[in-house]
Amino acid sequence: LGGRRRFWWSWRRAWGLMRCTLIKKSRTMKLRRRIRLLRRLKEEGIEAKFFWGSTLYHLEDLPFQLEEMPSNYGTFREKVQNLAVRQVIDAPKQLKGLPVRGSVEPGEIPTLLDLGLSPQNAKGQGDKSTANASLIGGEAEALQRLKTFSTECTGQPNKVGKDGTGESLYGANFSCKISPWLAMGCLSPRYMFEELNKNKNRSVMSSLGKASGSGSNDGGLNWLTFELLWRDFFRFITKKYSTGKKSQSAFPATACTGPVAA
16 A cells, blocks of 8 residues: 555645644654655645644643653652643534635545455454454544553452552453553543543442542542553653763663652
8 A cells, every 4th residue: 555654745746734743752753754844845835733642631731841751750750740631622613614726636545454454353352352352443442442441440349459459450450451552542531530530420330439548529630640651751862862862861760659649
């Protein structure tokens, strides 16, 4: 079929596109590609507009410059624990049509069999997964996973010990049931936070709050915030050390332990 970038440039010429919207990435390889892309966009006279995504907290909301970000998780968590999470922007109810010059035919869309793949290799939410089975991607599957995960959270008490440790719905289960879709951008961490926040007054949230010693209904939400904040830390620290600036700390990033509930 060919590379995506090659097709993108042919579409740009056919449609007469004047603006390109991109999501910022923190990985070094992505940064190199971005530099090459920006150079090409400038040559073509196309405006580039960047947005930050994929994290619970927005980069611009951090209470410090990225170059001054703490290199251990404990200090980072203390500095951001009072930040408010930005609200999710509602999806538009209607999209604009193709540009006036957009006379590009979509062509034939190949099936899985045309691509040499078998539909039986992918397992959905209701299927029994195996070690060699692949997962179904996309937003629809991600939202179904989130719905199931939310139901489990509101239907099972968390087994938390006096020291705040124990079996958690937000530990290993979080990683295997939700993380793949978060990592691929199929699910927004802010949307996930909002959806589970709506359930904070249910019975499991109350029991989690009592078990963690807070006495509030937000115990389960605190566990979720911890998981998403842990994820944010590594994304921000990666961006900090991928900028190539000389203001990097002499100390490596460390996963300093501390109270689990944020």
